Amino acid sequence: MTKNLAGTSITNWNNYPRKEAVIESPLFEEDLTRFLIEGEPFIMRGNGRCYGDASLYSGVVSSLKLNRILQFDENAGVIRCQTGMLLSQVIDFILPKGWFLPVTPGTKFITVGGAVASDVHGKNHHKDGSFSNHIVSMRVLTPQGKIVVCSAHENSELFWFTCGGMGLTGIILDVSFSLKKVESGFITGKQIKARELNEILDLFDQFKAYTYSVAWIDCLKKGNSFGRSILMLGEHARKDEIKTRKIYPNTSGTLSVPFNFPSFVLNGYSLKAFNALYYAKNLKRSVQTLTPYEKFFYPLDSILNWNRIYGVNGFVQYQFVVPQKNGREGINTILKRISEQGWGSFLAVLKQFGSQEGLISFNTEGYTLALDIPINAKLFSFLDELDKIVKEYGGRIYLTKDARMKPEIFHQTYPHAEDFTKFLAATDPDKKLVSYLAKRLELK
Amino acid sequence: MKNILILGATSEVAIAVADLWAARSCNIMLAARNVNRLEPVKKDLTIRNGISVSLLEFDAEKTESHQGFYNQLQVKPDVVVCVFGYLGDHDLALSDWQECARILTINYLGAVSILNAVATDFEKNKRGVIVGVSSVAGDRGRQSNYLYGSAKSGFTAYLSGLRNRLFKSGIHVVTIKPGFINTRMLAGLSTPAMLTAQPKQVAAKILKAVNKKKNVVYVLPVWRWIMLIIKNIPEAIFKRLKL
Ligand SMILES: Cc1cc2nc3c(=O)[nH]c(=O)nc-3n(C[C@H](O)[C@H](O)[C@H](O)COP(=O)(O)OP(=O)(O)OC[C@H]3O[C@@H](n4cnc5c(N)ncnc54)[C@H](O)[C@@H]3O)c2cc1C
Numbered sequence: 001m002t003k004n005l006a007g008t009s010i011t012n013w014n015n016y017p018r019k020e021a022v023i024e025s026p027l028f029e030e031d032l033t034r035f036l037i038e039g040e041p042f043i044m045r046g047n048g049r050c051y052g053d054a055s056l057y058s059g060v061v062s063s064l065k066l067n068r069i070l071q072f073d074e075n076a077g078v079i080r081c082q083t084g085m086l087l088s089q090v091i092d093f094i095l096p097k098g099w100f101l102p103v104t105p106g107t108k109f110i111t112v113g114g115a116v117a118s119d120v121h122g123k124n125h126h127k128d129g130s131f132s133n134h135i136v137s138m139r140v141l142t143p144q145g146k147i148v149v150c151s152a153h154e155n156s157e158l159f160w161f162t163c164g165g166m167g168l169t170g171i172i173l174d175v176s177f178s179l180k181k182v183e184s185g186f187i188t189g190k191q192i193k194a195r196e197l198n199e200i201l202d203l204f205d206q207f208k209a210y211t212y213s214v215a216w217i218d219c220l221k222k223g224n225s226f227g228r229s230i231l232m233l234g235e236h237a238r239k240d241e242i243k244t245r246k247i248y249p250n251t252s253g254t255l256s257v258p259f260n261f262p263s264f265v266l267n268g269y270s271l272k273a274f275n276a277l278y279y280a281k282n283l284k285r286s287v288q289t290l291t292p293y294e295k296f297f298y299p300l301d302s303i304l305n306w307n308r309i310y311g312v313n314g315f316v317q318y319q320f321v322v323p324q325k326n327g328r329e330g331i332n333t334i335l336k337r338i339s340e341q342g343w344g345s346f347l348a349v350l351k352q353f354g355s356q357e358g359l360i361s362f363n364t365e366g367y368t369l370a371l372d373i374p375i376n377a378k379l380f381s382f383l384d385e386l387d388k389i390v391k392e393y394g395g396r397i398y399l400t401k402d403a404r405m406k407p408e409i410f411h412q413t414y415p416h417a418e419d420f421t422k423f424l425a426a427t428d429p430d431k432k433l434v435s436y437l438a439k440r441l442e443l444k
Numbered sequence: 445m446k447n448i449l450i451l452g453a454t455s456e457v458a459i460a461v462a463d464l465w466a467a468r469s470c471n472i473m474l475a476a477r478n479v480n481r482l483e484p485v486k487k488d489l490t491i492r493n494g495i496s497v498s499l500l501e502f503d504a505e506k507t508e509s510h511q512g513f514y515n516q517l518q519v520k521p522d523v524v525v526c527v528f529g530y531l532g533d534h535d536l537a538l539s540d541w542q543e544c545a546r547i548l549t550i551n552y553l554g555a556v557s558i559l560n561a562v563a564t565d566f567e568k569n570k571r572g573v574i575v576g577v578s579s580v581a582g583d584r585g586r587q588s589n590y591l592y593g594s595a596k597s598g599f600t601a602y603l604s605g606l607r608n609r610l611f612k613s614g615i616h617v618v619t620i621k622p623g624f625i626n627t628r629m630l631a632g633l634s635t636p637a638m639l640t641a642q643p644k645q646v647a648a649k650i651l652k653a654v655n656k657k658k659n660v661v662y663v664l665p666v667w668r669w670i671m672l673i674i675k676n677i678p679e680a681i682f683k684r685l686k687l
Contacts, residue, residue: 027456028481065456068488082484093492 010060013307014051016314016375016403019436025062029082029141032171035061036145036432043435044167046114047086049107051317052403053436054118054166061171063113069093070174078136080176083113088251091293096248099179100236100293102134106349108298113172118400119164119361123212123234123297126354130363132163134177140170143428147173152357161423164361166399168424168438185248186237187212187296189289197227197335201328201367204231204352211235212296215350219338219371227335229350234296241290249292310374316403318383319370321353322395327367330393334386335369341382343373359416362398370401380404399437407442445495446470449521451502451558452528454478456627457577459485460647461525466493473521475502475513476528504528504554505546514561523654524562525575526555529596534589544591551595556602563606566615573654574610575618576603577646580662583621583671586687607659618653619660622646623667639666 007020024042026032035042042059063084071080077099081090087101088108094100105120114120116138121130128134137151140162148170150159162169190210194200200215207213212234221228239247300306307315322330331350348371356363373379387397387409396413397405411417424444431444438444448465450458453474459482462472466489474482479499486497502513530550537544559574566572581589582596600619607617624640641649641663653661662668677685 027454027459029484030481066484068484069491070484070487072491 007058010048010056011314012048012050012052012055014315014317014372014403015307015310015312016316017053017056017436018314019053019056019058021056021058021060023060023062025065027065029066029173032061032141032173033145036141036143036171041432041434043433043438044083044113044117044171046084046111046117047109049110049114050118050400052401053440054400054402055114055435056437057435063111066173067111071176077179077181078176079179080136080174081112082174083111083172085112086110087112087115092251094179095182095185095293098182100182102178102180103128103131104297106298107301108294109301112175112177113167116163116172116175117165117167118398119358119363120400121351121353121363123214123232123351125356125363126208126213126352127211128180129354129356130163130358130361131177132160132358132361135159135163136176136178138162138175139173141173142170143430143432157359157423158427160357160359161420163358164399165420166437167435168433168443169427170433180236182236183239183247184237184242185293186242187234187289187291187293188237188241189232189234189291189296191287191289192231192233193285194227194229194231196225197229197332198328200227200229200231200350201331201352207231207233213352217335217348217350217369219335219348220342222339226339227332232296237290249294251294310372313375315372315374316379316383317370317372317401318386319368319398319401320386320390320395321362321364321366321368321398322390322393323364323366325366326393330389330395331367331369333393334389337386337389338371343376343379343382360414360420362396362400364396366395368398370398399441402437405441407440410441446522447473447519449473449475449517449524449562451475451524451526452504454481455527456643457622457625457646458525458527460643461527461650462489462497464647464651465523466495466497469493469495470523471496471519473498473500473517473519475500477501477503502558504530504550504558507549507553507557510554510558511561514558514565520565520569521562522571523573523575524559525577525650526559527575527577528554529577529579531589531592534591537591547591548595551592552598552602555599559602559606563610563615567610567613570613571615573616573618574603574606575620575650575654576600577620577622577650578603580621580623580667580671584675584682588687604660616654616657618650618658620646620650620653620663621661621667621671622663623670639664639670 008023009018010021011018040059042061043055043057045055045060045062066082066084069081074097087110091108103122105122115131119130119132137149140148140150142148148155148158152159192203194203210233215229215231217227217229351368353363353365353368355365391413421443434444448470450462452458454476466472472489479501482499486499489497530547532543532547537547578600579596581593582600585593603617603619610617622641625646626640626642646663649661649663
């Protein structure tokens with residue numbers, strides 16, 4: 001990083017925290033080596049879609065201009081691209097050729113590097129695992145300036161600590177990963193209503209065979225309807241299921257939220273109203289759908305900057321996973337605490353994870369719940385309380401969604417936390433790659 | 445299939461120009477110093493468009509190498525875009541001749557020497573398009589950057605004369621005058637947004653100017669009016685201004 005440049009105010013998707021930073025946007029890979037050698041510590045940043053401080057520090061290096069395709073094997077469905085390529089750019093290139101991402105999060109506006117550093121999961125985790133499962137190999141520039149090729153079989157320790165390692169093990173330069181063969185850009189879906197929590201958890205088991213499954217859950221309902229939700233299932237549509245439309249839909253337009261909404265818009269009433277509306281749309285118990293992939297995977301992407309509806313103070317996304325064993329009880333207990341508090345948002349998402357390899361990845365077999373909560377004075381102490389329950393059930397918090405966890409919670413809940421910290425100390429003795437998350441969680 | 449030669453290919457504008465022409469199935473020659481940096485761009489353009497892309501080592505400052513550089517091109521270009529430039533450190537250049545000479549050489553002598561070679565070849569074959577990326581800074585010398593400005597001014601005059609000379613041979617010459625260009629997208633704007641063009645915007649303007657045979661193009665039209673005003677301020681007043 002260059003010294004003495006004026007700082008710019010910067011924040012990630014949830015608008016919290018906001019920090020001053022010197023930002024570089026290099027055009028060439030070799031610039032990264034120069035930044036490492038020249039001194040000032042920094043953290044890599046992709047498209048800033050994490051919810052917190054993982055890609056923030058006093059020095060920030062954006063990967064967005066390193067976004068080129070380096071190799072493509074159309075028959076085998078393997079692509080190698082630079083770290084700053086957005087998943088949306090990858091889809092635009094591969095979908096017309098009959099391929100799709102092996103794993104995609106709920107937004108396509110993240111970079112390939114960000115997908116690896118958070119080891120992201122999608123609606124198909126129970127079948128296909130997380131992003132790291134599909135990596136053929138990648139090149140990593142270590143904090144000491146060495147370029148290392150790694151994969152699950154080669155330099156595997158670096159590989160597994162980099163997948164989910166939040167950019168602290170090195171700079172991901174390019175990634176080769178395998179794609180999913182598809183016959184169309186549409187998804188045949190099924191939506192099923194569940195009246196309460198146990199029913200939705202049963203439905204997850206019952207419909208395990210579906211490639212994609214996720215549920216939207218109402219975290220404000222109490223009593224008999226506690227945990228009422230809608231399960232959304234999906235499969236890539238076959239060619240013969242698309243009758244009149246184009247097999248590969250055009251990229252849709254976007255609508256933008258131009259300014260920060262005042263936070264009172266989000267009081268309990270508006271949340272209840274939203275939920276009621278949501279249910280009215282699906283009167284029948286089970287509905288079949290055929291939707292373009294964007295609507296299925298990225299329902300929020302069509303409203304650019306929807307994060308601004310939470311106002312200038314920002315919000316927090318709380319995402320945890322509790323292991324399958326005692327998982328039902330765990331979800332039940334935590335959801336109860338959330339519904340009692342009445343701060344839950346309309347964006348609560350429930351999903352069942354399958355088994356997972358990895359050392360520092362968030363994903364593990366069990367139930368995961370994610371919800372957005374606007375920041376208020378009492379929020380952080382409430383979440384500290386939830387953290388303790390998550391810990392009791394053997395669960396953990398997703399780092400890429402975290403802006404406030406206490407270091408001891410991280411170190412007590414991630415099974416390889418100690419090895420990870422040791423690895424970082426050994427490979428980055430001069431502390432060249434540092435983020436506010438790393439400082440907060442005492443990782444470097 | 446057209447062949448496009450881009451001189452000074454490591455800038456963001458140059459890369460955006462390459463993207464656009466490659467997507468129109470043109471073959472691309474990328475010429476710059478340390479040109480291997482562009483290997484990822486080369487791969488990307490090839491994979492996406494099935495065209496041929498070559499990387500050529502070229503140093504604008506080494507004028508003596510230019511004729512040789514052009515002679516050794518296996519395929520001669522149909523369009524040449526001269527986009528290299530060097531803003532330099534104006535204050536340093538006032539006391540440091542090396543820096544001053546560098547600004548003048550790259551922005552003026554270097555451009556003239558390579559485009560002389562191109563022009564001779566184009567004239568012989570009676571075809572081709574030359575694009576020179578000059579600057580609004582060349583429209584009138586100002587105290588804050590007149591070294592760069594005077595070199596760009598010379599370049600603008602050169603392009604104008606070249607256009608005049610080559611017209612009868614059916615060769616078109618375009619002068620592009622960007623205002624500010626935002627090349628550090630995330631770094632926050634230090635220049636007024638209204639006056640600042642994105643590299644992609646500059647590239648699109650270049651393609652349009654070539655297709656429509658425009659002569660002198662201000663990337664953002666507002667700059668034409670700003671410079672018109674600046675050029676018309678009487679010297680007696682201008683010399684007192686802090687510009
Ligand atoms: C609407 C929405 C829905 C989402 N849904 C999901 C979901 O379903 N599943 C899921 O798993 N996540 C989800 N996320 C989170 C998102 O996928 C991750 O936070 C992702 O890492 C963001 O990537 P980014 O490119 O924006 O990187 P950033 O947010 O800028 O950075 C994220 C991390 O990647 C690191 N990083 C970035 N580039 C590099 C590099 N070149 N080398 C090393 N480290 C690097 C950063 O240091 C940081 O630690 C969602 C986010 C949003 C906004």
